[in-house]
Amino acid sequence: MDIVKLTIDDKPVVVERGTTLLEAAKSIGINIPTLCYMKLEDLNFENKPGGCRVCVVEVEGRRNLAPACKTECSEGMVVHSHTVRVINARRTVMELILSDHPAECLTCAKSGNCDLQSMAQKLGIRELHYKGEQSRYKGDKSPAIIREMDKCIMCRRCETACNDVQTVGVLSAINRGFESVVAPAFEMDLDKSSCTYCGQCVAVCPTAALTERDSTWKVVEAIVNPQKTVIVQTAPAVRAALGEAFGMEPGTLVTGKMVAALKKLGFDYVFDTDFAADLTIMEEGAEILDRLSRHLNGDKEVKLPILTSCCPGWVKFFEHHFPEMIDIPSTAKSPQQMFGAIAKSYFAQQLKKKREDLVVVSVMPCLAKKYECTREEFQVNGDPDVNLSISTRELANLIRNANLDFGKLTDEDFDHPLGESTGASVIFGTTGGVIEAAIRSAYEMFTEKKLEKVDFLELRGMEGIRKATVDFDGLPINIGIAHGLGNARKLLEDIKAGKSEFHAIEIMACPGGCIGGGGQPYHHGDVEILKKRQKAIYAEDAGKPIRKSHENPYIQKLYKEFLGKPLSDKSHELLHTHYFDRKSKIEVNH
Amino acid sequence: MASVKLPESKIQELKEVCQKYDNKGSELINVLHGAQELFGYLPAEVQEIIADELNVSVAHVYGVVTFYSFFSMLPKGRNPISICMGTACYVRGAEKVLDEFKRILNVKVGETTGDGKFSLSCLRCVGACGLAPVVTIGERVYGRVSADDVKKILSEYA
Ligand code: SF4
Ligand code: SF4
Ligand code: SF4
Numbered sequence: 001m002d003i004v005k006l007t008i009d010d011k012p013v014v015v016e017r018g019t020t021l022l023e024a025a026k027s028i029g030i031n032i033p034t035l036c037y038m039k040l041e042d043l044n045f046e047n048k049p050g051g052c053r054v055c056v057v058e059v060e061g062r063r064n065l066a067p068a069c070k071t072e073c074s075e076g077m078v079v080h081s082h083t084v085r086v087i088n089a090r091r092t093v094m095e096l097i098l099s100d101h102p103a104e105c106l107t108c109a110k111s112g113n114c115d116l117q118s119m120a121q122k123l124g125i126r127e128l129h130y131k132g133e134q135s136r137y138k139g140d141k142s143p144a145i146i147r148e149m150d151k152c153i154m155c156r157r158c159e160t161a162c163n164d165v166q167t168v169g170v171l172s173a174i175n176r177g178f179e180s181v182v183a184p185a186f187e188m189d190l191d192k193s194s195c196t197y198c199g200q201c202v203a204v205c206p207t208a209a210l211t212e213r214d215s216t217w218k219v220v221e222a223i224v225n226p227q228k229t230v231i232v233q234t235a236p237a238v239r240a241a242l243g244e245a246f247g248m249e250p251g252t253l254v255t256g257k258m259v260a261a262l263k264k265l266g267f268d269y270v271f272d273t274d275f276a277a278d279l280t281i282m283e284e285g286a287e288i289l290d291r292l293s294r295h296l297n298g299d300k301e302v303k304l305p306i307l308t309s310c311c312p313g314w315v316k317f318f319e320h321h322f323p324e325m326i327d328i329p330s331t332a333k334s335p336q337q338m339f340g341a342i343a344k345s346y347f348a349q350q351l352k353k354k355r356e357d358l359v360v361v362s363v364m365p366c367l368a369k370k371y372e373c374t375r376e377e378f379q380v381n382g383d384p385d386v387n388l389s390i391s392t393r394e395l396a397n398l399i400r401n402a403n404l405d406f407g408k409l410t411d412e413d414f415d416h417p418l419g420e421s422t423g424a425s426v427i428f429g430t431t432g433g434v435i436e437a438a439i440r441s442a443y444e445m446f447t448e449k450k451l452e453k454v455d456f457l458e459l460r461g462m463e464g465i466r467k468a469t470v471d472f473d474g475l476p477i478n479i480g481i482a483h484g485l486g487n488a489r490k491l492l493e494d495i496k497a498g499k500s501e502f503h504a505i506e507i508m509a510c511p512g513g514c515i516g517g518g519g520q521p522y523h524h525g526d527v528e529i530l531k532k533r534q535k536a537i538y539a540e541d542a543g544k545p546i547r548k549s550h551e552n553p554y555i556q557k558l559y560k561e562f563l564g565k566p567l568s569d570k571s572h573e574l575l576h577t578h579y580f581d582r583k584s585k586i587e588v589n590h
Numbered sequence: 591m592a593s594v595k596l597p598e599s600k601i602q603e604l605k606e607v608c609q610k611y612d613n614k615g616s617e618l619i620n621v622l623h624g625a626q627e628l629f630g631y632l633p634a635e636v637q638e639i640i641a642d643e644l645n646v647s648v649a650h651v652y653g654v655v656t657f658y659s660f661f662s663m664l665p666k667g668r669n670p671i672s673i674c675m676g677t678a679c680y681v682r683g684a685e686k687v688l689d690e691f692k693r694i695l696n697v698k699v700g701e702t703t704g705d706g707k708f709s710l711s712c713l714r715c716v717g718a719c720g721l722a723p724v725v726t727i728g729e730r731v732y733g734r735v736s737a738d739d740v741k742k743i744l745s746e747y748a
Contacts, residue, residue, distance in 0.1 A: 169647025174656045185648035186634050193649075584638065 006077035021068040021079060022055055032057065032081050033090070035097070035119055035206060036155035037069040038525045042462050043511040044486065047160040047204070052153070053093045054119065057081045065089050091123050098125065099132035100178075102150050108208050113522050115206030116153060137181055142190040144197040144213055144370040149181050152209035158182055158201035165511060166485040168317065170195045194320040194582070196485065198313035198509040199367030199518015204525075212367050212519060216394045216401070222359040222387070223266045229351065230359045232267040233339045233418070234258060236274055236429035237365040237514035238392045240536040244521040244529070245396035246406040251532030253540055256411020261399050262363075263412055272414045273362065274421030276339035277428040277437070279558070280310060281549035283575050284332040285441045286566035288504055292446070292477075303328050305480065305495065305502040308434050310334045312372035313509030315579065317485050322492050323581035331576040335428065336362050336369050337378050339418065340385030341574040346562045347418060355383060362389045365429070365517030368509065377577055391519025420554040423454075423540070423547035430534045431483035431513035432459040432466065435506035439470055439479070440548045447473040454547050460538070462512065462531065465490060467502075480505040483513050596635050603628055604636065608643040615646040618654055622661055631662045659700075667702045667709035669747050674724040676715025683736065684723040688712065690740040707747065 002017040008025050015024045025032050035052040039045065048069055056065040060078040065086065080086065098120065105111045137149035154173070159182055162171040170184050170193045184193040202210045222230050243252040262270045287306065294302040307329040309315060315334075318325060333341070339362070344355040351358075362369060366389075372378070373386035390398070399406055414420070424440050427433030436459045443451045458468040459479065464487040470477045480502040482488045488507045494500045510516045515533040516523075523529045546552060563570050607624035611617035621644065625636050632655055641648040655661045673679075673688045688699070691710055695703050702709040718724045721733025725743070732743060 163647065163650075170649055172647065172649035172653035174649075174653045176657055176659075183649075185637070185652040 004073050004075045004077075006073050006075070006079060008079040009081050015073050017073075019073050021057060021059075021066065021071045021073055021077075024073050025057075025068065025079075025081060030081055032068045033119060033122060034069060035115060035153065036157065038157050038160075038204060040511070040525065041527050042464075043165065043484065043516075043527060044464065045160060045165050045204075045511070047155070047157045049156050052097065052155060054090055056086060056089050056093070058083050058086050087123070091125060094120060094123050094125055095128055095130055096132075097153055098128055099130040100134060101153070102134065108151075109211045109214065110151075110208035114208065115524065133178070140189045141213065142195070142197070142371070143374045144367040145190055145195070145199065145202060146211050146213050147183075147190065148209055148211070149183070150209075151207045152181055153207055154180060154182070155206055156182065157204040157206065158210060161200040161204050164486070166196070166198060166200055166509070167489050168194060168196055168198075168321075168485060171201065194316075194584070196313040196316045196320075196509060197368040197371045197518075198317075198485065200510060201518075202367060203516075203518050203520070203522065212391050212394070213370060214394060214397075215370070215388045215390050216398050218388055219361055219390060219398065220401075222361070225359075227357065228359045229268045229353060229357055230266075230361060231269045231271060231343055231347075231418075232262050232361045232363060233271050233273040233276070233336070233343075234262070234363045235336070235365055235369075235514060236277065236426045236433075236537065236540075237517060237520070237533065238363050238395070239540070240429060240515060240533040241365065241520045242392055242396060243406075245393065246399075248407065249532075250529040251536045253536045254406075255540065256413070257406060257409045258395075259414055260409040260412040261395075261404055261406060264404055264409070265398060265402055267361070269415045269418075270412075271339070271343070271418035272421050272425075273335045273339055273364075274425035274428070275418045275552070275554065276335035276342065277310075277425035278422055278549035278552045278555050279338050279342070279575065280332055280335050280428075280434075281424060281437050281441050282555060282559070282566045283338075283571060284308065284330045285438050285445065285549070287330050287332060288438060288442055289446055290567065292503060296475075305478075305500060305505045306330055307504075308438075308506045309577075310428065310434055311368070311508050311510075311514075312336075313366070313368035314485065314488060314507045316368065316371070316582070317488065317509065318492070319580055319582040321489070321583075322496070323583045325492065325496065326579040326581065328495070329579065331578065333378075333575055333577045334369075334372065335425075336364065336372065336386055336389070337577070338575050340373070340378065342558070343418065344380070344383075344385055345574060346558065355380065359387045360385065362386050363392065363395045364389050365392050365514045365520045366510070367391060367518040369519075392517075393519060393521060396521065417554045417557065420552060421544075422549055422552050423542065423544035424549045425552075426540045426544065427537055429514045429537045430460075431508050432461065432481050432506065433513065433537065434508075435459060435479055435481060435504060437549060438504070438506075439477075441550045443470075443472060444548065444550070446475075449473060451548070455542075462534070464511075477504070478502045482506070483508045483516075484511040485509050596633075596639075600628065601639060604639055605643060608640065613643050613645070615644045618644060618646065618651065619658075622651075622655065626661060631665045633663065633665075662700060662711075664700065664702050664709065665706070667707055669707060669727050670709045670711065672711050672713045672716075672726045674714075674716045674718070674722070674726075675712045676719065676722075678715070678719035679723040682722045686737045687723055687725065687735050687740060690737040694740060694744060708744075 034055045038047045050070040055068040057068045058080040059066050140147035159171045239255040243254040309329045340360045369389040378385050424437035436456045466481040482491050512530040516530045637651045641651045725732045725735045
């Protein structure tokens, strides 16, 4: 290995040649401040435009200050990261950035979580000496994401997320100089583009230029409306991250406190999306087995591999980019939508209420779910199965608004019947979890034998694409897993080219799966947080008395009383869906 | 978005331009030059086809188109007006002339009037500094133009 030795702030450091000053400093515990730079280890995310110039340092023997993110270490370098000259330069850079920034911190959605704001604090900016012209751009409100480009600082992290990690390619820097901004092609609004609403751009944006569409106040309005029965469902990944918003250690499970908070907020029923995840496994598992046995019987029509369909970001992605393959994914709805459909039919009947009198709210780690619940096929006579979807961050805000002391709440349990769930459903929150849950049930249904060991460690982890073969009593089943849409694209290209040997593939749009969703508390570039959330999810699974979806007694009851069996007519009507070709088409004059 | 219908033969030619550059994303600027020669401008549909052919995102193509002032997304008017903004013209009041064109035609630089008659653009020095400020309309050159002349010049194209 080719190494170089240098000193940073009088500390000697040895690094591999090619390492930047920023990384070298980090390795000895010196965190040089940055605004645009961001690296997410393991997730194929590195944003290094060298644009903000906040990371400048002094290198002895050089006349100009050097940007640490772009400067490679060389032998014998002597670097100073916080001389008066450096600090002054950083302050000047910061003042210039702020001269074109609306100072609206008091009412800004990002306040308290904003990297720009905290950098201004860190550098002690108290006065702005440059009065610049303020750029003004038109706002953009999609069903899931709000773009407020006046607050954009052109760090271009969103481009890296959308183009490099997700390969969706919606965002690009456009125009020049003062006019430049990050936008979709032709400056169209996001809802006209092929945006998947995965929210990964929002997750890395340092400011409020990209935020979620906030529905918290609509939720409050529904709760205080005496005509409405308001039901809330919470996705598995929320409980593994919500605590972070209240200063708890990442990876702290707050299931009981979350339920307690929701009850205090005034929801009439606090249910669990996990119940619907168990239901998803029943339907998707049955579909996998159906396709598999037809395939084994020599049916040439049957399409394999089967792809999971729980993730609405992923669904929109293949509708735009691989419309010729829309018959491959499972037709099972996402757990959010299955929950809504059951709540407004089965549960409405139990309550002897009309579906219109129920308001179903979901709490999701995800922004794509906001879009999903507006899709027309998930409505009955204009009444959506899920009325409102809020993110983990929005729930945290609601809890703060209501002045609840989250950390001191006493744990409470979900209500019945739609609050009962198994360990299998909990792991839906992480990459690899859906397929592991499906295997636990499919194995028993297929082999008619009891599965003794329910943990499939070979399916777990953080690598972008994973492969494993599971033994179905002598029959090898090949499983593929991808998280992050760029990885999904690779698997899809293989299938298209006929190179795929998988029977079933799980895909989640967000890196890490839902634990890394676009609606989770901000990770500010720390990937370890995602790993801790993942651990928490597996811990919750391990602690559950029932760990296979088909053993959930309330699921069994639901089939007995209402649905019949998986893939029945009733199941098809309520729990399955279809997909649309959304490829943009160019009109031609013949 | 798809508001312009492109003739099929032209689409074929456009694809040939892409092929000439091996459908390489790195050749985007050359392809865009070729396409602008072919269509006179770069409507959204043309950019979409190029993105598809070169396997790059439309947003990226649009980013490049909006970065270089040479590229235009609007069809040129039947009488393209260019105003020289070279140093000599500038100091002799070209900006006032430009403002007057903008005011009378009600368009911005780079735009075309609704009836397709005029389009407005700026040029760097055309080398006729003795005549500054210089305006060209199509092939015709007007010298020593002042803001007051603009109305009269435009009336020649009535
Ligand atoms: S984006 Fe950040 S700095 Fe800008 S107004 Fe909002 S909180 Fe303040
Ligand atoms: S939500 Fe996802 S697909 Fe849409 S612009 Fe952001 S990163 Fe791209
Ligand atoms: S929108 Fe946000 S992430 Fe994208 S360039 Fe602007 S500030 Fe950076």
